[in-house]
Amino acid sequence: MPELPExxxxxxxxxxxxxxxxxxxxxxxxxxxxxxxxxxxEQQLPGQTINSVDRRGKYxxxxxxxxxxxxxxxxxxHLRIVTPDTLVKKHDHVEIHFNNKLFxxxxxxRRFGAVLWTNQDPLKHERLIKLGVEPLTEKFTAxxxxxxxxxxxxxxxxxxxxGSLVVGVxxxxxxxxxxxxxxxxxxxxxxxxxxxxxxxCDSIKLVLKQAIIAGGTTLxxxxxxxxxxxxxxxxxxxxxxxTEACVTCGRKIKSIMISQRNTFWCSACQR
DNA sequence: ACTTCGACCTGTTGGC
DNA sequence: TGCCAACAGGTCGAAG
Numbered sequence: 394m395p396e397l398p399e400x401x402x403x404x405x406x407x408x409x410x411x412x413x414x415x416x417x418x419x420x421x422x423x424x425x426x427x428x429x430x431x432x433x434x435e436q437q438l439p440g441q442t443i444n445s446v447d448r449r450g451k452y453x454x455x456x457x458x459x460x461x462x463x464x465x466x467x468x469x470x471h472l473r474i475v476t477p478d479t480l481v482k483k484h485d486h487v488e489i490h491f492n493n494k495l496f497x498x499x500x501x502x503r504r505f506g507a508v509l510w511t512n513q514d515p516l517k518h519e520r521l522i523k524l525g526v527e528p529l530t531e532k533f534t535a536x537x538x539x540x541x542x543x544x545x546x547x548x549x550x551x552x553x554x555x556g557s558l559v560v561g562v563x564x565x566x567x568x569x570x571x572x573x574x575x576x577x578x579x580x581x582x583x584x585x586x587x588x589x590x591x592x593x594c595d596s597i598k599l600v601l602k603q604a605i606i607a608g609g610t611t612l613x614x615x616x617x618x619x620x621x622x623x624x625x626x627x628x629x630x631x632x633x634x635x636t637e638a639c640v641t642c643g644r645k646i647k648s649i650m651i652s653q654r655n656t657f658w659c660s661a662c663q664r
Numbered sequence: 665a666c667t668t669c670g671a672c673c674t675g676t677t678g679g680c
Numbered sequence: 681t682g683c684c685a686a687c688a689g690g691t692c693g694a695a696g
Contacts, residue, residue, distance in 0.1 A: 503673045
């Protein structure tokens with residue numbers, strides 16, 4: 394479900410409710426995620442205060458003085474701030490109770506997500522250490538895309554979705570960015586010029602920024618941490634629009650599978 | 665070093 | 681109404 398804009402929207406949503414708040418208790422209702430939740434979490438987090446909520450790629454980092462809770466939402470997970478009277482639902486795996494009487498609740502129906510508890514620098518955690526650059530920083534450049542692509546024959550769409558190069562670009566925003574850049578998603582990564590990578594780099598930054606402003610994309614189940622939908626779905630130009638008219642040229646949007654992911658593009662506007 | 669593909673899960677949707 | 685297959689916003693790791 395969530396790509397960078399949805400995770401960032403979640404980060405902004407939960408921060409005000411939990412930063413500088415003392416944890417009373419932790420309730421784990423289902424330990425089964427991509428990796429089992431550590432028992433140490435429920436023993437060690439109570440009594441600690443959340444100092445900050447950061448994001449690295451699609452991971453959220455909740456830091457205390459000595460530890461960090463690393464959270465990934467997977468395909469279908471979400472975090473909500475709820476009051477104690479909010480009914481527990483199926484797949485509510487974890488709940489953190491704060492001194493301010495608010496709960497942070499983690500729900501993950503497909504269990505593709507992760508809740509990791511560590512006392513090391515989270516950026517050095519084995520799950521995060523190999524992540525690529527943040528797309529909304531000056532480290533993400535056309536030169537980076539170009540240089541690393543010279544030996545890569547994969548479709549450019551798969552290339553930009555590879556998190557060891559650049560993080561946060563998932564299926565929706567890969568499609569949208571390639572449309573904005575006018576690049577055919579099927580083209581080999583090593584066949585794209587530096588000039589066109591400049592356009593792609595700019596497009597990725599722009600699409601992600603606009604999606605964050607809109608509060609993310611709600612296709613079906615994504616909700617902001619207050620339960621309300623994000624509004625970027627209305628701005629999607631190609632994703633999910635197979636057979637509909639291209640907003641630029643009017644031709645029909647096509648779809649194909651690339652690396653087992655549905656891919657949407659306009660064959661007239663994207664070459 | 666790179667590519668491909670199956671695996672991990674549950675819920676929803678659409679066809680018959 | 682039920683059944684079943686296909687598909688969904690993401691990674692990971694094995695095998696070639």
